[in-house]
Amino acid sequence: MQTEMSLWSYANPTRFMATTRPLLPWLSALAAACLVVGLVWGFFFTPDDYRQGSTVKIIYLHVPSALMAINAWFMMLVASLIWLIRRHHVSALAAKAAAPVGVTMTLVALVTGAVWGSPMWGTWWAWDPRLTSFLILFLFYLGYMALWAAIEDPDTAADLTSVLCLVGSVFAVLSRYAVNFWNQGLHQGASLSLDKEENVADVFYIPLLVCIAGFVLLFVALVLARTRTEIRARRLHALQLRERMA
Amino acid sequence: MPDLGKYAVEVGAAYGLSAVLIVGLVAVTLWRGKRVKRALDAAEGRRNA
Numbered sequence: 140m141q142t143e144m145s146l147w148s149y150a151n152p153t154r155f156m157a158t159t160r161p162l163l164p165w166l167s168a169l170a171a172a173c174l175v176v177g178l179v180w181g182f183f184f185t186p187d188d189y190r191q192g193s194t195v196k197i198i199y200l201h202v203p204s205a206l207m208a209i210n211a212w213f214m215m216l217v218a219s220l221i222w223l224i225r226r227h228h229v230s231a232l233a234a235k236a237a238a239p240v241g242v243t244m245t246l247v248a249l250v251t252g253a254v255w256g257s258p259m260w261g262t263w264w265a266w267d268p269r270l271t272s273f274l275i276l277f278l279f280y281l282g283y284m285a286l287w288a289a290i291e292d293p294d295t296a297a298d299l300t301s302v303l304c305l306v307g308s309v310f311a312v313l314s315r316y317a318v319n320f321w322n323q324g325l326h327q328g329a330s331l332s333l334d335k336e337e338n339v340a341d342v343f344y345i346p347l348l349v350c351i352a353g354f355v356l357l358f359v360a361l362v363l364a365r366t367r368t369e370i371r372a373r374r375l376h377a378l379q380l381r382e383r384m385a
Numbered sequence: 386m387p388d389l390g391k392y393a394v395e396v397g398a399a400y401g402l403s404a405v406l407i408v409g410l411v412a413v414t415l416w417r418g419k420r421v422k423r424a425l426d427a428a429e430g431r432r433n434a
Contacts, residue, residue: 182387182400183386183387187390192390192391192392193387193388193389193390193392193393193396194392194395194396196389196396196399196400197395197396197399200399200400200403201399204403239410239413239414240410243406243407243409243410246406247402247403247406247407250399250402250403250406251399251402251403254395254398254399254402255395255399257395258392258395357407361410361411361414364414364415364418365414365417365418367418368414368417368418368421368422371421371422371425372421372425374425375421375424375425375428378425378428378429378432379428381432382428382431382432
């Protein structure tokens, strides 16, 4: 009998482990290659901006990390919804695995933004809509991870963190569109846009795209690796419980 | 090394701090992955013994 493959078959932990094992080294190598090429290109081989001077080189860290900070939350949202609707454990564990990656990306975006803002805006921080919504997103990440750590029963933890993820999505959307919602504050518009007038200059554009590809691949590789660890940790916990009861 | 002019400290700080955060995240991911795998192998070994 021929079995039909579907996306949901990867919700089986054994299949997930078997599929991701050969993928991870390739993904990791590709992520490292893109990051090295993009960052070396951007840092060493692009000119200074006529207004920002050499601080424009911070764009190669700030834009990709900010993009991933928001999209990591959306990935967690999708995984949480799959957990809530279909009760697939791998999706709940993937959401849990993505949170530390997302919070690091948010921190990189906040730190690089502050370091860039100091000479360009004359201040490390301003209560600008985008900056503030990003800070709240960072706090949501911390709250999400704390909630996972605080609840012993994994299914209850997955339920409650999924609900928190739904609520936090409001701030992920605000972080992305705050500049469009409120035409005020210090933060400029999107660096990457379909509108050519808004886009960064061509000379910065391609290395920036390579850096973004590197950050996306790094995120995927890290989430897969961490999900594999979470699956193993869940199995270990079950075996330890059995040992204690024997 | 490109001439970063008067913003050398800012650009260096942005790259340095980002490297610390990202390398730290990768290191913690690999370290915990190995630790959990070792513990699981040991637990499965005890179970199959």
